[in-house]
Amino acid sequence: MNDAANLTATLRANVGAEPESGIIQIFNYGRHREGLIPLWVGEGDLPTPGFICDAAYDSLKAGETFYTYQRGLPELRQALVDYHDTLYGRAFDVENFFVTGSGMQAIMNAVQCVAGTGDEIIVPSPAWPNYPAAMRINGARPVEVPMNFANGKWVFDIDRLFGALTPNTKAIFVNSPSNPLGTVLSQDELIAVRDFARKHGIWLISDEVYARYYYPEGAVGSARAPSILDICDVEEQVMCINTFSKNWAMTGWRVGWMIAPRAIGQVIENLVQYNTSGVPAFNQRACHTAITQGESFVNDQVARALEGRELVCNALAGSGRFRFHKPQGAFYLFFQIDGIDDTVAAARKIIDDVAVGLAPGTAFGPGGEQFFRLCFARSKDSLEEAMGRLTGWVEKHA
Amino acid sequence: MNDAANLTATLRANVGAEPESGIIQIFNYGRHREGLIPLWVGEGDLPTPGFICDAAYDSLKAGETFYTYQRGLPELRQALVDYHDTLYGRAFDVENFFVTGSGMQAIMNAVQCVAGTGDEIIVPSPAWPNYPAAMRINGARPVEVPMNFANGKWVFDIDRLFGALTPNTKAIFVNSPSNPLGTVLSQDELIAVRDFARKHGIWLISDEVYARYYYPEGAVGSARAPSILDICDVEEQVMCINTFSKNWAMTGWRVGWMIAPRAIGQVIENLVQYNTSGVPAFNQRACHTAITQGESFVNDQVARALEGRELVCNALAGSGRFRFHKPQGAFYLFFQIDGIDDTVAAARKIIDDVAVGLAPGTAFGPGGEQFFRLCFARSKDSLEEAMGRLTGWVEKHA
Numbered sequence: 001m002n003d004a005a006n007l008t009a010t011l012r013a014n015v016g017a018e019p020e021s022g023i024i025q026i027f028n029y030g031r032h033r034e035g036l037i038p039l040w041v042g043e044g045d046l047p048t049p050g051f052i053c054d055a056a057y058d059s060l061k062a063g064e065t066f067y068t069y070q071r072g073l074p075e076l077r078q079a080l081v082d083y084h085d086t087l088y089g090r091a092f093d094v095e096n097f098f099v100t101g102s103g104m105q106a107i108m109n110a111v112q113c114v115a116g117t118g119d120e121i122i123v124p125s126p127a128w129p130n131y132p133a134a135m136r137i138n139g140a141r142p143v144e145v146p147m148n149f150a151n152g153k154w155v156f157d158i159d160r161l162f163g164a165l166t167p168n169t170k171a172i173f174v175n176s177p178s179n180p181l182g183t184v185l186s187q188d189e190l191i192a193v194r195d196f197a198r199k200h201g202i203w204l205i206s207d208e209v210y211a212r213y214y215y216p217e218g219a220v221g222s223a224r225a226p227s228i229l230d231i232c233d234v235e236e237q238v239m240c241i242n243t244f245s246k247n248w249a250m251t252g253w254r255v256g257w258m259i260a261p262r263a264i265g266q267v268i269e270n271l272v273q274y275n276t277s278g279v280p281a282f283n284q285r286a287c288h289t290a291i292t293q294g295e296s297f298v299n300d301q302v303a304r305a306l307e308g309r310e311l312v313c314n315a316l317a318g319s320g321r322f323r324f325h326k327p328q329g330a331f332y333l334f335f336q337i338d339g340i341d342d343t344v345a346a347a348r349k350i351i352d353d354v355a356v357g358l359a360p361g362t363a364f365g366p367g368g369e370q371f372f373r374l375c376f377a378r379s380k381d382s383l384e385e386a387m388g389r390l391t392g393w394v395e396k397h398a
Numbered sequence: 399m400n401d402a403a404n405l406t407a408t409l410r411a412n413v414g415a416e417p418e419s420g421i422i423q424i425f426n427y428g429r430h431r432e433g434l435i436p437l438w439v440g441e442g443d444l445p446t447p448g449f450i451c452d453a454a455y456d457s458l459k460a461g462e463t464f465y466t467y468q469r470g471l472p473e474l475r476q477a478l479v480d481y482h483d484t485l486y487g488r489a490f491d492v493e494n495f496f497v498t499g500s501g502m503q504a505i506m507n508a509v510q511c512v513a514g515t516g517d518e519i520i521v522p523s524p525a526w527p528n529y530p531a532a533m534r535i536n537g538a539r540p541v542e543v544p545m546n547f548a549n550g551k552w553v554f555d556i557d558r559l560f561g562a563l564t565p566n567t568k569a570i571f572v573n574s575p576s577n578p579l580g581t582v583l584s585q586d587e588l589i590a591v592r593d594f595a596r597k598h599g600i601w602l603i604s605d606e607v608y609a610r611y612y613y614p615e616g617a618v619g620s621a622r623a624p625s626i627l628d629i630c631d632v633e634e635q636v637m638c639i640n641t642f643s644k645n646w647a648m649t650g651w652r653v654g655w656m657i658a659p660r661a662i663g664q665v666i667e668n669l670v671q672y673n674t675s676g677v678p679a680f681n682q683r684a685c686h687t688a689i690t691q692g693e694s695f696v697n698d699q700v701a702r703a704l705e706g707r708e709l710v711c712n713a714l715a716g717s718g719r720f721r722f723h724k725p726q727g728a729f730y731l732f733f734q735i736d737g738i739d740d741t742v743a744a745a746r747k748i749i750d751d752v753a754v755g756l757a758p759g760t761a762f763g764p765g766g767e768q769f770f771r772l773c774f775a776r777s778k779d780s781l782e783e784a785m786g787r788l789t790g791w792v793e794k795h796a
Contacts, residue, residue, distance in 0.1 A: 004661035010568075010599065010635060011665060012514045018668050024468070047461035057455040063445035065650040070422070101499055101652070104675045116410045116537050117515035133672040139514050139537060170408075201408065237408060252463040252678050254499070263402035267409060270416050274531040276674060277502045280650050280681065 014136050021129050022363025026344075030351040037386040040357040042179060042332070043251040044305075044377035048286075049297055052248060055289035059282035068281040070269045072099025072257070076288045080257055083291050087211075088229045095262040096234045098269070099284060101276045103209050103243030103256035108134045109271040110239045113264065114203045115140035115170045121205075122164045122172045124156065126334070126361065126368030128179045131207075140170070146367030147181075154183050154325045162196050171203035172196065177210040177225050180334045180364050180373040182327020184214065187226045194231055197238075204228060207241040209256075210330035212298055213305055213377075217328070225329050235261045246331075246377075247298045248290040255279055255287050301377070305331045308376030308383055315387035321394045331377040334361070336370050339398045343372055349397070354389040412534050419527050420761025424742075428749035435784040438755040440577060440730070441649040442703075442775035446684075447695055450646060453687035457680035466679040468667045470497025470655070474686045478655055481689050485609075486627045493660040494632045496667070497682060499674045501607050501641030501654035506532045507669040508637045511662065512601045513538035513568040519603075520562045521571045522554065524578055524732070524759065524766030529571055529605075538568070544765030545579075552581050552723045560594050569601035570594065575608040575623050578732045578762050578771040580725020582612065585624045592629055595636075602626060605639040607654075608728035610696055611703055615726070623727050633659045644729075644775075645696045646688040653677055653685050699775070703729040706774030706781055713785035719792045729775040732759070734768050737796045741770055747795070752787040 008016050027040055071077065077097045084092045100106040107130065115121050117139035123131055125144040132142035143164045148155045161172070174193055176185035185193075197204040206228040214225040232238045243256035260268055272278060290297075309326075312333050316322035324335035340346045343360035350356050361371030376383060406414050425438055469475065475495045482490045498504040505528065513519050515537035521529055523542035530540035541562045546553045559570070572591055574583035583591075595602040604626040612623040630636045641654035658666055670676060688695075707724075710731050714720035722733035738744045741758035748754050759769030774781060 004659075007633075007635065007659055007661040008665070010601065011511050011662060012517075014514070015510055015669070016662075016665055018665070018672070020664060020668055021671055024671065041465060043465055048458070048463035050459075053455075053458040053463070056458065057451070060446070060451040060454065061448075065446035065451070065648065066441055067439060067649050101674045104671075105673065108673050112413055112535060113409050116412070119410075130672055130675075133668070137510060137669070137672055203408065235405075237405065250463065251465050252680070254674055254676065254678055261402075261405055263405040264409065264414075266418060267406070267414055267416070270418055270531070271413070271535070273419055273422065273502075274416070274528055274535055275503065275506050276499045276652055277528075278652065280652055282650070283678065283681075 014139055018133055018136055021133070023129065023359045026347050026357070026359055029348055030357050033351050033355050036351065036355045036357055037382050038357040039374035039378070039386060040359040042375055043245070044249055044301070045379055045382065046249045048249050048253070049294070052250070052286045052290045052294065056282045056286040059285035064281040064285065068278050068284070070272045070278050071265070072097070072279065073281060073284045073288070076284045079288050079291050084229070087224055088227065092234065095265060096259050098258045098260060098265070098272070099279055100256045100258055100272065101279050102254040103207070103241055103245060104130060105275065106241045106256045106258040107131065107207065109268060109275065110205050110241065110258065111135050111138050111140065112271055113267060118168060119170045120166060120168045122161060122169060124161055124174065125366045126180055126364035126371070127175060129363050129365065131173055132365065144365045149325070149367070152323060152325060154181050156183065156185060156189055158189065158192055165200060169200065169202055171205050173205045173207070175207040177213060177329025179210065179330050180332045180368065181325065182330050182332055182334060183325065184216070184225050184329040187230060190226055190228055191231055194228065201237070203237045203239065204232070205239045205241065209241065209243045209246055212247050213302055213331050214329045215306055215309060215327070229259070234259060235263065244287050244290055247301065248294050249301065250287070250290065253283055253286065255283055305377045307380060308378060311380060311383050312374065312376045312387055315391060319391040319394060321398060331375055333374050333376060334371050337372065337394055337398050341370060343370065347372065350390065350393055354393045356386045356389050412537055416531055416534055419531070421527065421757045424745050424755070424757055427746055428755050431749050431753050434749065434753045434755055435780050436755040437772035437776070437784060438757040440773055441643070442647055442699070443777055443780065444647045446647050446651070447692070450648070450684045450688045450692065454680045454684040457683035462679040462683065466676050468670045468676050469663070470495070470677065471679060471682045471686070474682045477686050477689050482627070485622055486625065490632065493663060494657050496656045496658060496663070496670070497677055498654045498656055498670065499677050500652040501605070501639055501643060502528060503673065504639045504654045504656040505529065505605065507666060507673065508603050508639065508656065509533050509536050509538065510669055511665060516566060517568045518564060518566045519569045519571055520559060520567060522559055523764045524762035524769070525573060526577045527761050527763065530763065542763045547723070547765070550721060550723060552579050554581065554583060554587055556587065556590055563598060567598065567600055569603050571603045571605070573605040575611060575727025577608065577728050578730045578766065579723065580728050580730055580732060581723065582614070582623050582727040585628060588624055588626055589629055592626065596634070599635070601635045601637065602630070603637045603639065607639065607641045607644055609640070610645050610700055611729050612727045613704055613707060613725070627657070632657060633661065642685050642688055645699065646692050647699065648685070648688065651681055651684065653681055703775045705778060706776060709778060709781050710772065710774045710785055713789060717789040717792060719796060729773055731772050731774060732766070732769050735770065735792055735796050739768060741768060745770060748788065748791055752791045754784045754787050
């Protein structure tokens with residue numbers, strides 16, 4: 001009746017043309033490769049702890065299977081307040097907290113709030129591809145500003161970033177610690193971004209999902225990275241994105257949260273209602289247990305990632321064929337391999353030849369094309385094996 | 399720094415102005431009223447059966463807490479194929495099935511696919527308010543076409559509906575059995591809509607979440623209502639929306655599904671990825687158990703709703719002060735009360751005076767303002783009590 005091309009032509013142009021995530025592309029390419037060590041996606045190798053899972057089951061047994069609060073369970077929102085009070089050393093209010101169906105949904109809702117057709121959002125690049133995708137789906141234009149990799153360091157080029165402002169700019173997006181770069185913005189850099197946003201009356205959207213994975217030189221063990229929550233009023237034009245996924249090994253649960261001005265609380269509640277109509281109450285109970293009883297698990301996770309960082313950085317530095325900025329946060333290494341330009345082809349060949357799953361840097365936008373991303377939130381054994389395979393492959397092929 | 403009005407002014411106009419659901423408004427007004435019988439929202443009073451909950455827990459215990467397939471677990475998609483093969487008497491293919499984070503998300507994704515700024519979607523009205531809301535959030539214009547209530551019957555006014563076509567129309571939306579009307583489109587009516595959509599090259603989006611709740615005169619016990627799946631090719635410009643919420647008492651789980659042409663499969667997968675990045679695998683395991691082992695539970699649910707329908711229709715008909723079209727499907731009664739025009743004020747007064755929660759018809763768009771909606775998917779006892787209170791209140795106040 002309709003052939004495929006005709007059918008696609010009847011879709012919204014921006015949505016029909018939206019590419020598949022380059023991370024998912026390589027994942028689908030290699031997911032069935034036998035013996036593969038998967039370092040391509042942003043999750044660790046540990047399942048959610050049993051005591052967290054049990055809380056979901058207890059809730060199910062208690063019959064909490066009905067519609068629930070669109071802003072999140074009151075108990076979970078209060079637990080989020082307590083967590084932030086402790087971690088950021090200031091007093092928060094429950095009315096600024098919104099539970100969302102993943103950090104991704106928090107990002108989508110933030111974009112839906114501020115930018116549609118004809119609008120622009122500034123994003124430093126390379127970045128997680130889902131940011132610009134969420135913008136394009138809303139008809140907005142992501143203005144991806146490439147940062148510089150020079151002398152083994154990524155430079156947060158504030159002048160270049162701010163130079164992207166136009167009359168259509170509605171927001172500036174930051175992600176520190178950065179996926180995929182592993183860089184962390186200093187408080188001074190965050191202040192500069194905040195002042196820029198204030199001066200121009202645009203929104204500052206800050207994705208801080210890796211806040212706890214922070215490895216500053218000489219201050220290992222710091223509880224969290226610098227945050228816009230240190231320097232902004234929660235009632236100003238600011239939204240802060242977070243998730244249960246990374247800290248508590250809950251990637252599969254799809255629960256996140258947002259901190260935003262109470263003045264737009266009803267708008268965010270409406271967006272939750274009209275996108276998915278809320279997050280399962282029983283899954284929220286598990287999140288409540290995670291955030292109130294999971295602190296030592298988080299510390300273990302961060303310590304494990306730090307060990308992973310040392311292992312992969314040492315292994316690749318030892319080879320002499322890799323270039324990278326040693327990550328100060330998050331749990332990714334973003335690296336170049338001498339002599340390799342086509343990172344998509346190489347990522348496939350590395351899967352075929354030695355069964356290591358890397359994400360090609362092309363997935364992360366302008367400035368990342370020559371890089372690969374690996375996730376080091378994994379067991380020492382699997383990382384050692386993967387690094388051995390990878391350095392061996394490079395010696396042979398690159 | 400910013401006051402609330404200034405802050406709201408910096409949001410996208412269509413999103414900032416989007417009203418709160420009128421159903422949620424009344425729900426929030428009365429949720430803490432002691433002794434309230436809640437007939438306002440679209441869910442029954444039974445929790446999810448234990449054997450379904452257990453499947454989620456088994457999955458959690460097995461460690462299925464990681465990212466999963468964006469189109470849904472292969473086993474669940476296959477189970478959806480088998481379910482539809484049986485229910486619709488034709489052979490479906492797994493590539494046309496997409497698991498979504500609620501029926502709501504399926505609707506949002508369908509709208510995101512086809513309509514943005516400057517586009518229009520035709521919707522018969524009264525309708526579930528989340529349809530036009532999802533359209534407006536995408537910048538599209540819902541063209542809500544009021545149907546007629548005359549001589550105690552709702553008439554599906556095809557000429558008026560088709561008269562709403564403009565060069566900007568991208569889709570026509572239908573919902574049969576209808577929330578809130580309880581009406582069911584005949585196969586001839588569905589064919590007329592299909593032919594109209596085909597002729598004009600627009601999408602037909604059909605929300606069939608109440609398909610199993612079907613009470614045709616003289617054919618009680620029919621397994622399901624007429625469907626676009628009876629008369630359309632799944633590879634044409636058609637999307638069919640469904641959910642686990644209503645059939646298996648899983649409203650709180652937020653899992654739905656969509657049937658769509660395989661040609662747009664990658665687009666739908668991308669939208670899942672960029673909206674919420676998938677549905678928890680362990681919740682999908684529960685859905686798999688529901689759809690493969692829950693058929694007798696569905697039959698019990700439908701039988702119970704049918705009893706509820708008889709009870710509320712008889713109670714209100716007996717009073718002589720109510721006017722309604724006896725529902726042929728879904729589990730709502732949409733009714734007028736003689737002498738009451740301001741249904742929002744009356745719904746609040748009914749909560750205050752006799753603790754019965756009704757949704758005012760204003761929530762459902764043009765043509766519904768003079769009506770109330772109640773949900774009869776509840777125990778006989780609570781419905782009897784509620785109808786006694788309501789008829790008593792009407793005798794006193796209206």
